[in-house]
Amino acid sequence: MDNKLPSLINAKKRSIHETEIQRDLFYVDEKIANLGSGKTCYLRTYGCQANERDSETIAGILKRMGFTMIDDEKTADMIILNTCAIRKNAEDKVFGEIGYLKQYKDQRPELIIALCGCMAQEEAVIDLIIDKYPQIDLVFGTHNIYRLPQLLHQVMITQERVIEVFSKEGEVIEGIPTDRFIKHKAWVNIIYGCNKFCTYCIVPYTRGKERSRLLSDIIKEVSELKENGYKEITLLGQNVNAYGKDLGYQDGFSRLLEAVAQTNIERIRFTTSHPWDFTDETIDIMARYDNIMPFLHLPVQSGNNEILKLMGRRYTIERYKEIYDRLKKVIPNCSFSTDIIVGFPNETEEQFNDTLELYDYCQFDNAYTFIYSPREGTPAAQMEDNVSYQDKQRRLSILNEKVDHYAKIKNEAYLNKTVKVLVDGLSKKNKNVFSGYTQTNKLVNFIADEAKIGTIIDVLITDAKTWSLNGKRI
Ligand code: 5AD
Numbered sequence: 265m266d267n268k269l270p271s272l273i274n275a276k277k278r279s280i281h282e283t284e285i286q287r288d289l290f291y292v293d294e295k296i297a298n299l300g301s302g303k304t305c306y307l308r309t310y311g312c313q314a315n316e317r318d319s320e321t322i323a324g325i326l327k328r329m330g331f332t333m334i335d336d337e338k339t340a341d342m343i344i345l346n347t348c349a350i351r352k353n354a355e356d357k358v359f360g361e362i363g364y365l366k367q368y369k370d371q372r373p374e375l376i377i378a379l380c381g382c383m384a385q386e387e388a389v390i391d392l393i394i395d396k397y398p399q400i401d402l403v404f405g406t407h408n409i410y411r412l413p414q415l416l417h418q419v420m421i422t423q424e425r426v427i428e429v430f431s432k433e434g435e436v437i438e439g440i441p442t443d444r445f446i447k448h449k450a451w452v453n454i455i456y457g458c459n460k461f462c463t464y465c466i467v468p469y470t471r472g473k474e475r476s477r478l479l480s481d482i483i484k485e486v487s488e489l490k491e492n493g494y495k496e497i498t499l500l501g502q503n504v505n506a507y508g509k510d511l512g513y514q515d516g517f518s519r520l521l522e523a524v525a526q527t528n529i530e531r532i533r534f535t536t537s538h539p540w541d542f543t544d545e546t547i548d549i550m551a552r553y554d555n556i557m558p559f560l561h562l563p564v565q566s567g568n569n570e571i572l573k574l575m576g577r578r579y580t581i582e583r584y585k586e587i588y589d590r591l592k593k594v595i596p597n598c599s600f601s602t603d604i605i606v607g608f609p610n611e612t613e614e615q616f617n618d619t620l621e622l623y624d625y626c627q628f629d630n631a632y633t634f635i636y637s638p639r640e641g642t643p644a645a646q647m648e649d650n651v652s653y654q655d656k657q658r659r660l661s662i663l664n665e666k667v668d669h670y671a672k673i674k675n676e677a678y679l680n681k682t683v684k685v686l687v688d689g690l691s692k693k694n695k696n697v698f699s700g701y702t703q704t705n706k707l708v709n710f711i712a713d714e715a716k717i718g719t720i721i722d723v724l725i726t727d728a729k730t731w732s733l734n735g736k737r738i
Pocket residue numbers: 350351464465466563565603604605634635636637638639
């Protein structure tokens with residue numbers, strides 16, 4: 265079998281050659297165009313929005329090949345796990361699921377089980393799969409989703425296990441079909457990969473180098489989404505603020521954001537930002553256009569400069585506060601969220617207290633908080649660590665108390681106010697309860713006689729909880 269296996273060493277390489285835009289790599293030969301006809305597929309997605317978006321591509325390809333996507337893993341002819349590698353617990357969940365799926369494979373040997381996404385890019389994971397998990401028939405990576413028709417064909421005709429993972433820097437591939445799961449909100453990729461190499465992070469290895477889509481391709485996609493009735497788009501990248509650097513654009517993200525705003529699509533969001541590349545101009549553009557939502561997710565990771573340095577983050581807490589101060593000055597109603605890691609190797613109690621202090625300064629609307637998880641192949645995983653797991657857990661719960669405290673206070677500020685909500689759905693239990701998000705990204709559950717999914721309506725806030733608001737349509 266001609267398997268192509270991942271290599272973290274190759275995945276680390278970065279050359280200066282310009283991003284290549286490939287428009288004809290995806291194809292489906294006539295002989296395999298109906299390979300999925302009469303067959304069903306269950307696709308399960310773990311991890312971040314990049315994976316969600318990749319799953320829409322995978323579903324688009326499968327539908328093109330005749331497969332029907334279903335929600336039931338028990339009866340599916342094919343099961344695909346689109347995996348996340350960010351922390352060990354994300355991987356443990358996937359291995360648990362692979363173990364669980366073995367019973368189906370034993371019952372129905374013709375079942376195809378595939379694994380893709382970020383875990384597929386790790387050599388340790390692939391070694392384990394080769395050794396211990398014969399139930400996996402196909403592995404493909406984050407760079408070769410476009411090869412899915414050919415890989416599936418190979419698995420089906422040879423009935424042998426196929427592993428194809430590229431650890432190259434990657435290119436931008438346009439023209440792959442997409443099956444969007446939601447019909448009024450869409451993810452739009454703007455930049456793939458990451459060059460930051462934060463010392464704890466596996467993403468630069470699993471997703472390749474930073475490479476941007478052409479501005480014209482992005483604007484075309486957004487305009488088409490708008491024409492098709494989409495109300496909200498989220499510009500996606502591991503680090504959106506680096507958009508266009510590889511194409512020679514100056515402050516490409518601000519330029520792109522402005523161009524997207526000028527399409528007049530109703531709501532624009534973007535994620536994830538990195539303080540390193542973040543410019544003041546981005547805040548000014550956010551302020552200038554009503555359709556750019558007043559919400560910023562800006563991961564800080566730690567409130568201590570020495571830890572930030574060890575993490576390879578390349579900004580200081582002073583700079584982070586400067587961005588926050590400017591944001592609040594220019595867009596006072598802007599909501600603000602972050603990511604924080606506690607228990608980085610050798611983090612002292614004082615250094616952790618600096619994180620708490622920063623939290624009090626920024627009073628975040630929300631924060632995703634994590635215990636540091638060593639990732640094989642990253643520099644931080646080589647560091648000795650004198651902090652016990654118990655201490656890490658204690659720090660996490662102290663921090664989480666603060667997170668809850670400010671989340672509640674921030675939500676209480678909405679009481680008795682009227683907000684614009686994009687209606688996402690209807691409660692399963694009560695046909696008069698709907699849900700959606702405010703411009704500032706607050707989840708609202710509200711009562712209404714009727715509310716159409718995909719419309720933007722006024723809701724009066726009547727109750728504030730820690731993680732959501734309650735209200736009624738007015
Ligand atoms: N351990 C714990 N958290 C991590 N993150 C990234 N890598 C790790 C790791 N090794 C967190 C960061 C990042 C978020 C997506 O996940 O906070 O912003």
